[in-house]
Amino acid sequence: MSTETFETIRYTADVVVITTDDRVLLVQRGWNPHAGQWALPGGHVDPGETSRAAAARELAEETDVYAAPEELTQVGTFDGPDRDPRGRYVTVAYQLTVISTLPAYPGDDAVNVQWWPLSDLPPVAFDHADIIAAATAATV
Structure with missing residues (x-):
């Protein structure tokens, strides 16, 4: 008889969009x-969808910024067991560099979007500060 237990794990994708003048796109x-807190654009990976495709879809839905999935560069996988208070979430994060004048507009679940200087970020939700740090270290 097995005593193994399994937890439910949810699969998500996040995107760190950085401008050529070192600002990052966050959604409220x-x-x-x-x-009410600021976070990276992102969300659940749908059935039959890759995390890269989900990242591009969520970016468009939440910010009106469009990118082809192949334009996104993988930053890494973030799977800390306590990264989300709703339960176990594993996210694959991607990075995209855009021109500094690219407009963004809130949509879907975002109430606001804003370009923030990387040197002066607000407190961010979840482990998104770690994801931003990993993305910016990868682009240096």
Whole structure:
């Protein structure tokens, strides 16, 4: 008899969009957890979808910024067991560099979007500060 237990793991994708003048695109969350806080654009990977395709889709849905999936560069996988208060979430993060004048508009679950200087970021939700740090270290 097996005593193994399995936890539910949710699969997500996030995108670190950085401008050529070192600003990062953040969305203000309109829902819990962390309602009102700033976070990276991202969300759940749909059935039959790759994390890269999900990252491009979520970016467009939340910010009106469009990128082909192949334009996204993988930063890494973030799977800390306590990274989300709703349970176990594993995210694959991607990075995209864009021109500094690219407009962005809130959509889907975002109540606001803003380009923030990398040198003066607000407090961010989840482990997104770690993801941003990994993405910026990868682009240096």
